[in-house]
Amino acid sequence: MSPSPAGVGILLIVTLIWGTTFVATKALVGGAAAPLGPGAATFWRFAIATVCFMPLVVGRPVPRGIWLAGLNLSFWLWAGYATQAIGLKYTTVNRSAFVTSLNVVFVPILTVMAGRKVGRLVWVMVGVALAGAALLTYDGSQPNIGDLWTLGCAVTYATYIMRLERYANHFSTRALTMAQLVGVAAFSLPWMIGEATFTGAGWGNWSPGVLVAILYMGVVATLLTTWLQAIGQKSVPGVHASLLYTTEPVFASAFAMAFFGESMGFNGWLGASLILTAAVASQAFPMLARRTNGSGASPSLDRTATESP
Template sequence: MRRARLIGLLYLNLATLFWGSTFVMVKDSLATLEPGQINFARFSVATLFFLPFLLGQNRALWWAGLELGAWLFAAYLTQTVGLQYTTASRSAFITTLYVVALPLFMGLLGRRLQWPIWVGAGLAILGVGLLSYDGSPPNLGDLWTLGTALCFTFYIWRMESHTQRFPALPLTGVQMLTVAVGSGLWTLFERPTWDFEGFPYASILYLGVVASALCIWLQALGQRTVPAPQAAVVFTLEPVYAAAFAYVFLGERLGLQGLVGALLIVVATLISQLKGEKPRPEQVTPEVA
């Protein structure tokens, strides 16, 4: 049971590592594409990998995948639109507010949460704030990204339930398909032009294969054994990874405030594992597709 939890944490940390690399690529893609185009292209690529697993699935799995896909579509849309107006670091901070929103919401539903979850969530938010807050005034992008945090709150909450009932690969595939279709419909409102000569093929391929298909599948596997509040705290490592990628590829350096923030986030993820919820019997399932 302990081993299953550790493997689940490994899956979630790998997904967070890859997600931390996406901000630069999305920003780069926004130079030539609209938000709906980016999400339509990346999730269409992601869907291709899961098409064989969608055949013969029952109606219950499709409804579960459609529900999760709807939350995921709203989350990625609001985040991508927000990045048009706000900085990547501020976007990372606002998005991570779901770390606090999720346990508060689940507490309202009656779930008893252990103290490490609350301490970890508080330290994580403080750390992300020190790491990411750039002191500029609020803007329209901040409002859009606040919607991202709310959508991810409900997405992670519902993911915990559905991953106990359905296999990860087809459940992920339905989500990818849902986001791709939703994003395609959104482009009807944007009415964009498609410039295939200046199309960011490499960025879209990475966003589709690694940051979408692989990461959502890893999340589905991880949340089989890791409760949603702990998963949310693990995801706060995303801006730490993002800062590391920015340092390597863009030459951006963290000051003392940013380094303190990164350390607080790491400490938060460790504290959240001290005395967290024990996985229920239905959470410890064979890790098979």
């Protein structure tokens, strides 16, 4: 399946929003005086997203098998968010963005392990994007424990991308989004309780600034992105989606520069250019080839969904 322009555009919007979450998460959980622990930050953003999304699914039929699919997806999604939040407690926004973008390597590897072919163009663009992410975010300091936690995010999120590709075309977007939000909140609740009980993190410092940040994370950066990602990956294969997601460090670095004063420099701008080149080329070439072959119609975003998004 070639990526559709609409799906590519939707996933780029998702990635732009994700770029803001590094700054927001760092502000919430970073440092010894952080207002929230990683468990509390993850739980509350998904609990808020669940409550806000619930009116869209109340009274609708529950598709058969949706909760099993949701449990599968939400575990990998929770693992990705959790390891990234823990990592941001110890590492910088730029380094977190780079290590997270390593999922661009793991997705095609998992695709090959699943017995499917990955084109040579994808592998070339993976290398270009990876080189760009390294130039963009490497700050010259030694690796730290936060980098290791974030590497876990790259692996688990790559698995999530692959699983979402499978389920996105079997269930309606609404039902799949709701199942994932509920699942991640459920996985995060015991983590938050254990964090407050055994680490002394408490239940959070709920200042007005923290409340605004967690509401943004819940409604925009969680509810909206989870929904849009499920729509976008109906018409964008996992390996192509992972390349689009490598633009995340570009957005994250821009926001880090604006809010935390983290500088990009010449290498950073060069890296950003390589990432954008890889993302554009990986999507444009297959779409041009499809039109040249006489199949210019893009697949419907909801061709297999049981209801509209």
